[in-house]
Amino acid sequence: MSPLALRAKLILAFALVIAFVTICFAGYFLIQQERMASAALVTRATGISGVLAHLVAPAVERDDRLEVSKSLAAVRDHADLRYVVVLKATGEVYQRQSVGTLGPGEELHDNSREERVVQARGGLIHVLVPLFGKDNNHLGTLVAGFSRQSIADAIRASQAAVLGGACVILLIGVGVAWFLALNIARPIRAVAKRLARLSRDLVDSARSQESAGVQQASGIEQTRRTMEAVLSSAQQIAEDSSAVLGNAERTVTGNRGVALRIKDLNSHAEKATEILAAIMQVADRTDLLALNAALEGTKAGEAGRGFTLVAAEMRRLAESVMESVAGIRRLMNDMRAASQVAVQAGQEGVALSEETTRSARDIALETQQQRRATEQVGQSMDDMAATVTDAMARTRQTAANAAELAEAALQLGTLVGSGRSPQPVQVIEQKPLLAGAAGDGNNR
Amino acid sequence: MRAARAVEPDSAPEQAPVSGVPLMLVRVGGRWFALPAHMVQRVAVKRAVTRVPTAARHVLGVTSLRGGLVPVVSLEQMIGVVGPAAADSATTLPRLVVVRAGECEIALVVDEIRGIIEELPAVPGVKAGGAGRPGFMREEFDWQGTRVCLLDVALLVAAAAGWSQEGD
Numbered sequence: 001m002s003p004l005a006l007r008a009k010l011i012l013a014f015a016l017v018i019a020f021v022t023i024c025f026a027g028y029f030l031i032q033q034e035r036m037a038s039a040a041l042v043t044r045a046t047g048i049s050g051v052l053a054h055l056v057a058p059a060v061e062r063d064d065r066l067e068v069s070k071s072l073a074a075v076r077d078h079a080d081l082r083y084v085v086v087l088k089a090t091g092e093v094y095q096r097q098s099v100g101t102l103g104p105g106e107e108l109h110d111n112s113r114e115e116r117v118v119q120a121r122g123g124l125i126h127v128l129v130p131l132f133g134k135d136n137n138h139l140g141t142l143v144a145g146f147s148r149q150s151i152a153d154a155i156r157a158s159q160a161a162v163l164g165g166a167c168v169i170l171l172i173g174v175g176v177a178w179f180l181a182l183n184i185a186r187p188i189r190a191v192a193k194r195l196a197r198l199s200r201d202l203v204d205s206a207r208s209q210e211s212a213g214v215q216q217a218s219g220i221e222q223t224r225r226t227m228e229a230v231l232s233s234a235q236q237i238a239e240d241s242s243a244v245l246g247n248a249e250r251t252v253t254g255n256r257g258v259a260l261r262i263k264d265l266n267s268h269a270e271k272a273t274e275i276l277a278a279i280m281q282v283a284d285r286t287d288l289l290a291l292n293a294a295l296e297g298t299k300a301g302e303a304g305r306g307f308t309l310v311a312a313e314m315r316r317l318a319e320s321v322m323e324s325v326a327g328i329r330r331l332m333n334d335m336r337a338a339s340q341v342a343v344q345a346g347q348e349g350v351a352l353s354e355e356t357t358r359s360a361r362d363i364a365l366e367t368q369q370q371r372r373a374t375e376q377v378g379q380s381m382d383d384m385a386a387t388v389t390d391a392m393a394r395t396r397q398t399a400a401n402a403a404e405l406a407e408a409a410l411q412l413g414t415l416v417g418s419g420r421s422p423q424p425v426q427v428i429e430q431k432p433l434l435a436g437a438a439g440d441g442n443n444r
Numbered sequence: 445m446r447a448a449r450a451v452e453p454d455s456a457p458e459q460a461p462v463s464g465v466p467l468m469l470v471r472v473g474g475r476w477f478a479l480p481a482h483m484v485q486r487v488a489v490k491r492a493v494t495r496v497p498t499a500a501r502h503v504l505g506v507t508s509l510r511g512g513l514v515p516v517v518s519l520e521q522m523i524g525v526v527g528p529a530a531a532d533s534a535t536t537l538p539r540l541v542v543v544r545a546g547e548c549e550i551a552l553v554v555d556e557i558r559g560i561i562e563e564l565p566a567v568p569g570v571k572a573g574g575a576g577r578p579g580f581m582r583e584e585f586d587w588q589g590t591r592v593c594l595l596d597v598a599l600l601v602a603a604a605a606g607w608s609q610e611g612d
Contacts, residue, residue: 284536
């Protein structure tokens with residue numbers, strides 16, 4: 001069964017409300033009508049009974065039955081009167097008169113000393129009026145029964161009128177409800193159409209946003225891998241620079257030790273040169289002495305020949321010593337020059353090693369800073385990936401909500417009677433964007 | 445300066461025998477000279493020389509040797525250019541060779557002293573004289589492959605002292 005349209009529902013609801021109100025009003029009207037008719041009947045009955053009792057009481061006191069009968073006959077034509085009974089104080093029926101046939105026990109034969117007692121019994125209203133004489137003695141009771149048919153007739157006549165009026169009101173109410181439902185459903189239908197269009201646009205935007213998010217996530221993932229490679233390289237560079245730093249520091253220490261050794265060697269060479277100078281001087285003096293000795297031996301002639309030979313031999317020894325010393329001096333000079341070159345080279349080596357140490361330290365520091373910066377960039381990439389993943393989830397949720405909203409808008413349009421077939425909106429498929437992006441960030 | 449006996453340069457013999465006389469070989473610059481050993485008084489280390497203002501160019505000055513002042517004579521200045529010496533050829537310090545002729549002593553500045561040679565080669569030397577050569581350079585001979593010029597100490601001292609006497 002197809003669901004009812006909103007307009008029909010509204011019309012039906014308004015009609016039901018109006019019908020309920022009309023029924024309640026009609027019921028209340030009829031009840032009030034019956035009550036008023038009953039009150040009017042009681043008023044007429046008590047009035048007629050009172051007048052009749054006032055007319056009958058003197059005749060009963062005189063025991064004039066004929067007069068009583070005439071008085072009763074005077075009210076016989078009353079439409080509602082069914083019977084009149086005059087009871088004596090002893091309860092004996094003094095005179096009676098009825099209209100039509102009454103059922104058994106339908107008449108009431110009760111005496112009453114109270115004034116005007118009204119009782120409803122069966123389908124009649126019974127009015128009991130006591131009869132008093134001139135001496136205010138109790139003569140008896142006039143009992144008159146009135147039919148309630150007039151009330152039923154009045155109610156019956158009112159029911160038709162009420163029913164006709166209710167139908168008229170119901171028709172008017174349905175017309176008003178149709179008009180109101182039409183005015184209410186039209187803007188709702190327009191809103192539903194607009195809502196459906198906006199929902200479709202929202203879904204399209206969510207799809208585009210998801211596509212951009214996927215590309216962004218891919219870029220972030222690639223950047224993160226690149227940063228990991230850079231971090232690995234930075235760590236390798238840091239280790240290498242630390243090794244270079246250690247080697248450079250050891251080289252500096254070694255070069256300083258070499259420089260100290262060379263300095264000591266130069267000092268020793270200076271001392272050796274001084275000693276060589278002393279040896280040279282001694283040898284020179286020896287040569288001089290030997291020469292003079294040879295000269296004196298020569299002057300001595302044949303006697304000094306041996307002396308001359310010894311002196312010549314001494315001189316050759318001295319010259320040999322001086323030649324050796326000269327050779328040693330040349331070697332010392334060469335060694336001093338070489339040591340000077342070595343000292344200079346050592347100083348340059350120390351300077352270069354210190355420069356290398358500073359460079360290696362700077363490289364290590366720069367690499368450490370680069371590694372920290374790379375780690376921060378990687379952390380930022382992870383945070384960004386997590387943000388993108390969260391944004392993608394929210395986008396999917398938005399797309400799903402938009403699809404549901406579009407579906408609701410279409411259903412609303414259908415309910416308000418747009419007459420269009422709903423266009424289904426596809427919800428974006430759930431798929432993982434970044435494989436363990438957040439997890440990798442935590443594991444870093 | 446001590447008085448020196450005058451010696452005539454022209455009175456030197458034309459061919460003086462050199463064998464049998466011990467000679468002291470000295471080097472001045474790039475040339476070798478031979479001095480008769482008996483004419484050499486002593487050999488000393490070259491020490492501080494005090495210049496004499498009016499002295500000739502070849503007299504470098506005077507120096508103190510054994511308590512007396514001896515003129516120091518540059519044989520190189522007297523002869524002229526003797527040629528450059530080989531680098532680092534001398535193993536000893538410069539010497540002063542004190543020679544005596546008569547009563548006159550002079551100290552010759554030499555770069556190296558080879559020693560005293562007793563036996564000379566049998567081949568007689570060649571007259572070393574020539575145009576512009578001083579007379580105290582008597583003759584030259586080869587000794588162990590080295591060209592040596594024999595000096596006449598008397599003429600040498602006379603040449604130095606004569607100038608000195610003229611200077612006085």
